[in-house]
Amino acid sequence: MKRKDRMSFGAVRVRFAPSPTGYLHVGGARTALFNWVLARQAGGAVVLRVEDTDRSRHVEDSVGKILDDLRWLGLDWDEGPDVGGDHGPYFQSHRLDLYTGHVQRLLDSGDAYYALETPEELAALRGDAKERKGVLKYQRPDPLPTVEQGLAARADGRLITVRFKMPERDIVVHDEVLGEVRIPREELEDFVIQKNDGGPTYHFACVVDDELMNITHVLRGQEHLMNTPKHVAMQEALGFKTPVYVHLPLIFNMDGSKMGKRDKEKAIKAGLEPPEIDVHDFRAAGYLPEALLNFISLLGWSPGDDREQMDLAETINRFTVSRVGAANAKFDRDKLVAFNTDWAARVDAERSLEALRDFAHVSGSPLAGADDKTLAHLLRACAGMRTFRDVENKSAFLFVEDDSIAYDEKAVRKVLAKNEGAGFAMLDTLLSTLRDLDSWEADLIDGALKAICESRDLKLGAVAQPLRVAVTGTTVSPPIQDTLVLLGRERTLKRIEIAGKQKAPA
RNA sequence: GCCCCCAUCGUCUAGCGGCCUAGGAUAUCAGGUUCUCAUCCUGAAGACACGGGUUCGAGUCCCGUUGGGGGUGCCA
Numbered sequence: 310m311k312r313k314d315r316m317s318f319g320a321v322r323v324r325f326a327p328s329p330t331g332y333l334h335v336g337g338a339r340t341a342l343f344n345w346v347l348a349r350q351a352g353g354a355v356v357l358r359v360e361d362t363d364r365s366r367h368v369e370d371s372v373g374k375i376l377d378d379l380r381w382l383g384l385d386w387d388e389g390p391d392v393g394g395d396h397g398p399y400f401q402s403h404r405l406d407l408y409t410g411h412v413q414r415l416l417d418s419g420d421a422y423y424a425l426e427t428p429e430e431l432a433a434l435r436g437d438a439k440e441r442k443g444v445l446k447y448q449r450p451d452p453l454p455t456v457e458q459g460l461a462a463r464a465d466g467r468l469i470t471v472r473f474k475m476p477e478r479d480i481v482v483h484d485e486v487l488g489e490v491r492i493p494r495e496e497l498e499d500f501v502i503q504k505n506d507g508g509p510t511y512h513f514a515c516v517v518d519d520e521l522m523n524i525t526h527v528l529r530g531q532e533h534l535m536n537t538p539k540h541v542a543m544q545e546a547l548g549f550k551t552p553v554y555v556h557l558p559l560i561f562n563m564d565g566s567k568m569g570k571r572d573k574e575k576a577i578k579a580g581l582e583p584p585e586i587d588v589h590d591f592r593a594a595g596y597l598p599e600a601l602l603n604f605i606s607l608l609g610w611s612p613g614d615d616r617e618q619m620d621l622a623e624t625i626n627r628f629t630v631s632r633v634g635a636a637n638a639k640f641d642r643d644k645l646v647a648f649n650t651d652w653a654a655r656v657d658a659e660r661s662l663e664a665l666r667d668f669a670h671v672s673g674s675p676l677a678g679a680d681d682k683t684l685a686h687l688l689r690a691c692a693g694m695r696t697f698r699d700v701e702n703k704s705a706f707l708f709v710e711d712d713s714i715a716y717d718e719k720a721v722r723k724v725l726a727k728n729e730g731a732g733f734a735m736l737d738t739l740l741s742t743l744r745d746l747d748s749w750e751a752d753l754i755d756g757a758l759k760a761i762c763e764s765r766d767l768k769l770g771a772v773a774q775p776l777r778v779a780v781t782g783t784t785v786s787p788p789i790q791d792t793l794v795l796l797g798r799e800r801t802l803k804r805i806e807i808a809g810k811q812k813a814p815a
Numbered sequence: 816g817c818c819c820c821c822a823u824c825g826u827c828u829a830g831c832g833g834c835c836u837a838g839g840a841u842a843u844c845a846g847g848u849u850c851u852c853a854u855c856c857u858g859a860a861g862a863c864a865c866g867g868g869u870u871c872g873a874g875u876c877c878c879g880u881u882g883g884g885g886g887u888g889c890c891a
Contacts (some may be wrong), residue, residue, distance in 0.1 A: 326891090327891095328890085328891050330890090330891080351890095360891065362890090362891080363889095363890055365890090366891080368856095368888065385843040426889095428888095428889060431888085431889080435888090439817095442816060442817060443817080444816075444817080444887055445887090446817095446887085468889090470889055472889095487819095487820065487821095490819065490820075491819090492818070493818070495817090495818085496817075496818045496819085496887085498887090499890085500888090500889095501889050502889095503889085505889060506889080508889090510888090510889065510890090510891090511890070511891045512891095515891090530885090531820070531821090531884080531885060532883070532884095532885055532886075533885095533886095534819065534820065534886075535818080535819065535820095535885070535886040535887075536886085536891090556820085558820095558821080558884095559884070559885075561884085563825085563826070565883070567886085584850090585870070603825090607827060607828075607840090608827070609827095610828095611827085611829070612827055613829070613830095614829075614839085615828095615829070615838070615839040615840075616829090616839090617827090617839075617840055617841095618840095634821095634828085635820070635821060635822095636820095636821050636822065636883095636884095637820095637821070637822095637883080637884060638826090638827065638828090639825095639826060639827075640826090640827095641825090641826045641841070641842080642842065643826080643828060643842055644826070644827065644840075644841045644842075645841095646841095647840085647841055647842085648840095648841090650853085650854075654854080660842095691853080692853090692854070693852090693853045693854030693855080694853065694854080695853070695854090699852085699853065702852090703852075703853085724851095727840090727850090758850085759829070762850095768850080769850040770849095770850045770851075771850085772850075773850035773851075774851065775849065776850090777850075777851060783851085783852095784851050784852075785851055785852045785853090786851070786852080787851095787852090788850075788851085789850060790850095790853085798844095
């Protein structure tokens with residue numbers, strides 16, 4: 310309803326155009342977010358278009374995964390493969406006839422021509438150029454192959470391409486953040502618009518679709534800046550409108566390298582935890598989409614004041630293309646963790662539970678087997694968590710058998726055995742106290758433990774820590790009374806008894 | 816190589832010629848709170864890449880240098 314209110318004619322139309330080669334990258338998510346925000350604030354439409362023109366790079370089920378992660382982020386779309394729309398189909402691989410028709414138009418108007426070189430010939434030329442420490446610049450054949458020659462070659466079974474004839478002038482790109490960017494004619498060459506398998510190249514499909522889908526604003530990574538003159542030239546030749554271009558600064562690792570799959574492979578090879586790169590990685594690592602979105606929204610954009618913590622609604626309210634920066638950014642994971650910590654403390658219990666469930670499901674955590682009551686309690690007991698991974702770590706004790714707890718050697722030594730077994734002795738006291746408790750509630754347990762402290766003039770740590778090590782095997786768990794309530798009286802007592810036997814390690 | 820883009824604390828950024836002895840966040844360091852971990856609180860330290868201009872006045876405008884990035888595919 311709200312969207313309708315702000316509806317204006319000639320509304321903004323943006324697109325997400327993922328290529329199905331894997332999961333959704335954080336950089337792609339930032340691009341999607343900015344596009345989405347722009348459309349939503351203008352009451353416009355978001356189109357989801359799958360750019361699958363390169364079959365060789367296609368990854369099975371990639372589309373499903375990308376859409377799923379987009380949904381997890383809370384970004385939706387008005388037209389797309391799953392929801393349909395008036396400008397479909399939304400897979401480029403289903404739009405081949407459209408591209409062929411437009412290639413023909415350019416061929417007819419003389420703005421494109423058949424190019425007869427084979428990939429091998431071009432590769433050889435590139436090799437030569439490289440030896441002369443240069444790069445190949447495609448030289449337009451003179452005279453141009455005629456249409457007859459092209460057709461004859463094709464009839465002959467030869468695989469040939471179609472190239473766009475670049476106009477003989479500089480091209481000026483108007484970018485909302487970079488201003489006017491002039492690319493000298495000498496830098497532009499005739500590029501392929503139709504591959505030798507008859508399919509369109511990215512550039513061509515993109516230009517045709519943006520026109521046919523009525524896209525008004527294109528927000529994309531700065532790596533596309535040098536593609537834009539090609540697009541603009543084609544738009545002119547085809548009589549298409551040129552959308553508003555916004556080239557977003559790029560996002561890198563802290564060391565300035567590219568954030569890519571390679572980082573994961575490298576880390577695994579080195580025996581380290583792979584870093585999160587794709588949206589799905591962050592999801593499985595226990596981040597809230599609210600936090601991730603908030604964090605990446607501030608990469609290359611700022612609301613202009615000291616405000617940082619913003620939800621999607623506020624981002625929609627405050628976003629302006631004019632405040633998008635031009636300088637590349639580095640992805641600071643520490644700051645993301647800090648954002649997540651704040652968000653985790655802020656979202657309500659219901660939302661938190663829902664998000665925890667998603668985390669458990671996606672990450673294959675043992676938490677997935679727990680009931681809502683347990684999870685809700687865990688969430689309360691883990692207040693102050695950084696990510697859901699903290700909840701998982703702190704609740705691991707719940708998911709091991711009582712008799713197969715791995716007692717941390719150091720913990721046993723420091724907390725139980727030290728001071729002539731003071732901790733072990735405490736366990737005996739605890740065993741009887743807890744066994745005789747009227748009921749198994751947090752307050753009662755807390756009171757009982759404090760009573761022990763008072764009567765013996767001890768700090769709570771002297772009681773809670775031995776107990777914690779006894780029932781979890783480690784020194785880290787939720788607050789002790791929560792740990793015990795979660796575990797239940799029976800298992801607690803059993804574990805204390807078992808822990809007593811750690812006195813004389815075999 | 817050539818073309819294009821960029822340049823404020825370690826990092827994300829505010830700053831759009833005087834309001835800047837440059838603000839916030841995060842990270843770091845030092846204290847404090849706490850039954851563990853985490854959270855939380857207080858404080859400290861920390862930047863206009865360099866060189867020329869323009870101007871009464873420059874972090875803010877111009878040029879150059881250096882540095883970083885992108886592009887240079889029948890990938891997207």
